[in-house]
Amino acid sequence: MLDRKVNERIRDFHEVALGFSADEAILEAERCLQCKKPLCVTGCPVGIDIPAFISAIAAGDFSVAATTIKEQNMLPAICGRVCPQETQCEGACVLKNKDTPINIGALERFAADWERERGFSAEQKSREQTGRRVAVVGSGPAGLTAAAELARRGHKVTIFESLHEAGGVLSYGIPAFRLPKEIVKAEIDQVLAMGVDLKVNYLVGRSVSVPELLAFDAVFIATGAGLPGFMGIEGEQMNGVYSANEYLTRVNLMHADQFPVFDTPVKAGSRVVVAGGGNVAMDAARVARRMGARVTLVYRRREEDLPARREEVVHALEEGVEIINCAAPIRLLGDGVVTGVECVTMKMCGLDGSGRPTPEPVADQTFVIDADVFIEAIGQSPNPLLIREVSGLSIGARGNLVVDDDGRTSIGHVFAGGDVATGAATVILAMGAGKTAAAAIDRMFKEQ
Ligand SMILES: Cc1cc2nc3c(=O)[nH]c(=O)nc-3n(C[C@H](O)[C@H](O)[C@H](O)COP(=O)(O)OP(=O)(O)OC[C@H]3O[C@@H](n4cnc5c(N)ncnc54)[C@H](O)[C@@H]3O)c2cc1C
Ligand code: SF4
Incomplete structure (x- = not known):
C-alpha cells in the first residue's frame, strides 16, 4: 500500500496510507492460498471468514466481500486501518514463513471503503423486537459492537456517551491522518441505522444516575481506559x-x-x-x-x-x-x-x-x-468515576472491572468489556469483548 509523500503529509492531518486500487486488491487477493484450515481466522479476535472475503475480492465481487466481513465486524474500515494485523491474522497467515503474509488489513479496508463510497447496503432495524432494554455506557469500539449485536437480536439499545461525539478513542485519540473522522462517523451511523439510540453528553454516574442505569434490563459498561498515568x-x-x-x-x-x-x-x-x-x-x-x-x-x-x-x-x-x-x-x-x-x-x-x-x-x-x-504517554487505566459509583462491582488490582468469560460483572445483569476490563488494549479486542457480552446478555434474556 502506498503512502503520501512525507513533505506533503507532514503539513496536514489527511490520511497517510493511500489504500489499494481495485487492481492492486485483486492482485493481492489472488496470492491467498484459500487454506482448508485457515490460520488467519484463528488469529482474528472476531472470527471474520477471511478466506471467503479474500476470495470474493479476487473474483471482483467487492460487495460480497464487504458483506462477508460485516457479518462478524461492524467497523471494517476502522479495523482495516488500525488493527495490529501483524500480530493477529497476518501474523498467523501461512504465507508468513514462505513469502510475505497476505495484506489482510489493506484488503479489509479496500472492501469496506469500496462499499461505503458507493453507498452502504445498511443493515436495517431488526423486525422482531423483544421489548428488552439494554443500556450501553461508552461509545468506543466495545460499546458500538455490543450495541450492534444486541440490536441485531431485536433488543432496544441506548448508548450513553459522556463526550459530545461518539467513537471513544477512535474519535478523540487516534489522529485523522491514521483514521479519518468521516470514516468513523460513517461506520457509527451504520450501527445507529440498526435502531440504536445514541445519547451524547451523558456522563453516567452524574447526568444519568446509577439507579436509572440499573433499571435497564441489562447494562454493558464499556467506559474504556481514559485515565492517564x-x-x-x-x-x-x-x-x-x-x-x-x-x-x-x-x-x-x-x-x-x-x-x-x-x-x-x-x-x-x-x-x-x-x-x-x-x-x-x-x-x-x-x-x-x-x-x-x-x-x-x-x-x-x-x-x-x-x-x-x-x-x-x-x-x-x-x-x-x-x-x-x-x-x-x-x-x-x-x-x-x-x-x-x-x-x-x-x-x-x-x-x-x-x-x-x-x-x-x-x-x-x-x-x-x-x-x-x-x-x-506511559499508559492509561480505567476511568474510575462510574466504577466507584456502582456499589457491588468487583474491581481488580489495576482499577479494572473484574468480569467472567461472558463479560459478566459481580452484579447479575451488569456486563462489561473492552479497556475497562482488560486495561488499555486494542480496538479489535474491545470489539470481541462487546460481541461476547452481547451474546451472553441475549442468552440471559432467553433463560429468564
Ligand atoms: C492514542 C491512541 C492510539 C491507539 N491506537 C490504536 C491502534 O492503532 N490500534 C488498536 O487496535 N488500538 C489502538 N489504541 C487502543 C484502542 O483505541 C482501545 O483499546 C479501544 O478504543 C478500547 O475501546 P473501548 O470501547 O473499551 O473504550 P474507548 O474507546 O476508550 O471508549 C470508551 C468511551 O466511554 C466513554 N465514557 C467513559 N466514562 C463514561 C461515563 N461515565 N458515561 C458515559 N460515557 C463514558 C468515553 O468518553 C469513551 O468515549 C489506541 C489508543 C489510544 C489512546
Ligand atoms: S492463512 Fe493466509 S493464505 Fe491461508 S487463507 Fe488465510 S490469508 Fe489466505
Whole structure:
C-alpha cells in the first residue's frame, strides 16, 4: 500500500496510507492460498471468514466481500486501518514463513471503503423486537459492537456517551491522518441505522444516575481506559506538560490545530519531548510534528521492544521524529514553564513477566533535551468515576472491572468489556469483548 509523500503529509492531518486500487486488491487477493484450515481466522479476535472475503475480492465481487466481513465486524474500515494485523491474522497467515503474509488489513479496508463510497447496503432495524432494554455506557469500539449485536437480536439499545461525539478513542485519540473522522462517523451511523439510540453528553454516574442505569434490563459498561498515568517526576506540574490523552483530545476532538477558529487551544511548542513507546506515544509525536515542532521521543527500552505498531514507528521516523531508545525522563527543568527534560540512560537487565527486558537506570549517565512541551504517554487505566459509583462491582488490582468469560460483572445483569476490563488494549479486542457480552446478555434474556 502506498503512502503520501512525507513533505506533503507532514503539513496536514489527511490520511497517510493511500489504500489499494481495485487492481492492486485483486492482485493481492489472488496470492491467498484459500487454506482448508485457515490460520488467519484463528488469529482474528472476531472470527471474520477471511478466506471467503479474500476470495470474493479476487473474483471482483467487492460487495460480497464487504458483506462477508460485516457479518462478524461492524467497523471494517476502522479495523482495516488500525488493527495490529501483524500480530493477529497476518501474523498467523501461512504465507508468513514462505513469502510475505497476505495484506489482510489493506484488503479489509479496500472492501469496506469500496462499499461505503458507493453507498452502504445498511443493515436495517431488526423486525422482531423483544421489548428488552439494554443500556450501553461508552461509545468506543466495545460499546458500538455490543450495541450492534444486541440490536441485531431485536433488543432496544441506548448508548450513553459522556463526550459530545461518539467513537471513544477512535474519535478523540487516534489522529485523522491514521483514521479519518468521516470514516468513523460513517461506520457509527451504520450501527445507529440498526435502531440504536445514541445519547451524547451523558456522563453516567452524574447526568444519568446509577439507579436509572440499573433499571435497564441489562447494562454493558464499556467506559474504556481514559485515565492517564503520570511518571511522578519533579516538575510535572509545570506549564507545558500534557498527558498524551489530553494533548490528543485537544487536537483530534476539539480541533486545537485550528485555534482560534475552534475555542480550544494547545501549546504547540517548538521543541516537544514525548515519553513512551506505544501507539499513543507515536500518535502524540506525529501530531506534534504536524503542529510544527521538532520532536524527540524517549523510550526506556530498546528499539526492538517498542510496543507501537511497526508501521507507526516507520511513519514517525520518516516524518522526522527523533527516537532515543534506552533512556527515561527523570526531571523536568524550568521555572513554572518547562524548558528542558533531564533523562537518564537505561540498561537492560533480565526479563520481566511479559518477556521484555527490565530497564534499569545507569548511575550518572544523564543528559538534557531542550523542550517547551513535554507529553507523557506511559499508559492509561480505567476511568474510575462510574466504577466507584456502582456499589457491588468487583474491581481488580489495576482499577479494572473484574468480569467472567461472558463479560459478566459481580452484579447479575451488569456486563462489561473492552479497556475497562482488560486495561488499555486494542480496538479489535474491545470489539470481541462487546460481541461476547452481547451474546451472553441475549442468552440471559432467553433463560429468564
Ligand atoms: C492514542 C491512541 C492510539 C491507539 N491506537 C490504536 C491502534 O492503532 N490500534 C488498536 O487496535 N488500538 C489502538 N489504541 C487502543 C484502542 O483505541 C482501545 O483499546 C479501544 O478504543 C478500547 O475501546 P473501548 O470501547 O473499551 O473504550 P474507548 O474507546 O476508550 O471508549 C470508551 C468511551 O466511554 C466513554 N465514557 C467513559 N466514562 C463514561 C461515563 N461515565 N458515561 C458515559 N460515557 C463514558 C468515553 O468518553 C469513551 O468515549 C489506541 C489508543 C489510544 C489512546
Ligand atoms: S492463512 Fe493466509 S493464505 Fe491461508 S487463507 Fe488465510 S490469508 Fe489466505
